[in-house]
Amino acid sequence: MVIQCRADERMLHGQVAVTWMNQLTPDSILIANDEVVNNEMSKMALKMVKPENVKMAIRSVDDGAKVLNDPRAAKIKVFVIVRTIQDAVSLVKQTNEVKNIVIGGVRKKEGSHLMGAAVYLNDADIASLKELNFLCSNVVFQMVPADTPKTVEEILKAYESKGKGE
Amino acid sequence: MAHFLLIYKCERGSEMKYQIVLASHGSLAEGMASAVKMISGEHANLHSFGLDTWKTPQAIDEQVEKIIQNHSDERLIILCDIKGGSVHNKLIDRCIKNNAIVISGMNLGLVLDIVLKDDSYICEDSLKNSIEQAAKSISYFDHNSFKKEAEGDDSLW
Numbered sequence: 441m442v443i444q445c446r447a448d449e450r451m452l453h454g455q456v457a458v459t460w461m462n463q464l465t466p467d468s469i470l471i472a473n474d475e476v477v478n479n480e481m482s483k484m485a486l487k488m489v490k491p492e493n494v495k496m497a498i499r500s501v502d503d504g505a506k507v508l509n510d511p512r513a514a515k516i517k518v519f520v521i522v523r524t525i526q527d528a529v530s531l532v533k534q535t536n537e538v539k540n541i542v543i544g545g546v547r548k549k550e551g552s553h554l555m556g557a558a559v560y561l562n563d564a565d566i567a568s569l570k571e572l573n574f575l576c577s578n579v580v581f582q583m584v585p586a587d588t589p590k591t592v593e594e595i596l597k598a599y600e601s602k603g604k605g606e
Numbered sequence: 607m608a609h610f611l612l613i614y615k616c617e618r619g620s621e622m623k624y625q626i627v628l629a630s631h632g633s634l635a636e637g638m639a640s641a642v643k644m645i646s647g648e649h650a651n652l653h654s655f656g657l658d659t660w661k662t663p664q665a666i667d668e669q670v671e672k673i674i675q676n677h678s679d680e681r682l683i684i685l686c687d688i689k690g691g692s693v694h695n696k697l698i699d700r701c702i703k704n705n706a707i708v709i710s711g712m713n714l715g716l717v718l719d720i721v722l723k724d725d726s727y728i729c730e731d732s733l734k735n736s737i738e739q740a741a742k743s744i745s746y747f748d749h750n751s752f753k754k755e756a757e758g759d760d761s762l763w
Contacts, residue, residue, distance in 0.1 A: 454645065458715075459722055468762040484756035488747075497762045512763050557647065584646070586722055 442508060442537045445520040447528045448544035449558075451476070452486055452521055456544065456584055461491055463585040466519035468495040472504030472531055473523050501527050505534030513537060525568045532575045540578035542589070553602045555595055557583050566599055623680045623725055625673050628654040628712065629666050629697055630687035641714050642721060649721050651680075663696035670697060674704055681705070681728065683720065685712035707733060716740035 552560035580589035639654035689710035
């Protein structure tokens with residue numbers, strides 16, 4: 441079973457990743473990302489930070505969904521990591537195994553507003569976020585387990601008021 | 607890093623708030639606090655004192671005394687750079703005087719792990735576990751060992 445799907449620009453990175461590992465204690469980590477899967481150096485770096493007693497698979501988003509749909513995935517605790525909200529949308533469209541999504545860092549880009557620690561959203565992200573929230577009933581924003589999660593509704597409301605303020 | 611921490615939920619009743627002091631030679635303590643801030647933001651309970659600024663272990667100890675006075679109902683965790691160094695030798699007395707916890711050989715992973723702990727996760731077992739994991743996080747890589755590690759399995763099962 442997928443215990444959590446995390447969307448974070450930095451994917452498996454430093455202490456933030458470690459705190460989630462502590463919280464979730466997964467058997468396996470699935471990194472679902474189309475760029476990393478073709479980049480040997482990035483793959484090496486990810487494997488290096490992987491905790492010793494946890495398995496890891498690095499796949500494209502499409503192949504990641506296939507892995508999650510394998511009946512064997514239901515028997516283990518899988519921590520899924522994608523890079524963007526868009527990839528999370530793509531993933532949940534291809535598998536019913538992802539029941540909850542936690543969004544961490546979102547990269548700064550054209551027309552984006554800072555919506556929380558390291559969370560930059562633009563109109564395209566908001567559209568994807570609405571789609572994701574429709575496809576998956578449990579989507580929140582949360583950097584580390586100790587933070588209070590923010591709901592999609594809170595973020596959407598805050599984004600709207602940011603738009604008006606400018 | 608390649609380490610994996612277990613969460614130790616401490617017994618109820620040990621949910622005491624705590625202050626964290628980083629103390630070092632040179633400016634390592636302030637630098638450590640700066641690195642912590644970059645990764646996890648401001649922590650009001652984190653203090654840092656290096657000998658570049660404070661000149662003597664005695665002066666650092668006086669700052670620690672002030673923190674104890676201002677937070678008399680809280681537990682104090684002191685992290686020093688090196689065991690048996692002058693700062694550590696001075697501050698270790700705080701174990702007896704104030705029931706402080708004194709840890710030596712601080713590194714960034716360890717400090718982050720401690721500052722990010724919930725108050726309810728601070729206890730002897732959880733801190734010792736953090737220390738054990740921090741020690742394991744010290745790693746050696748060269749061309750061959752890196753390739754070997756990186757070519758490991760790629761599978762969920």
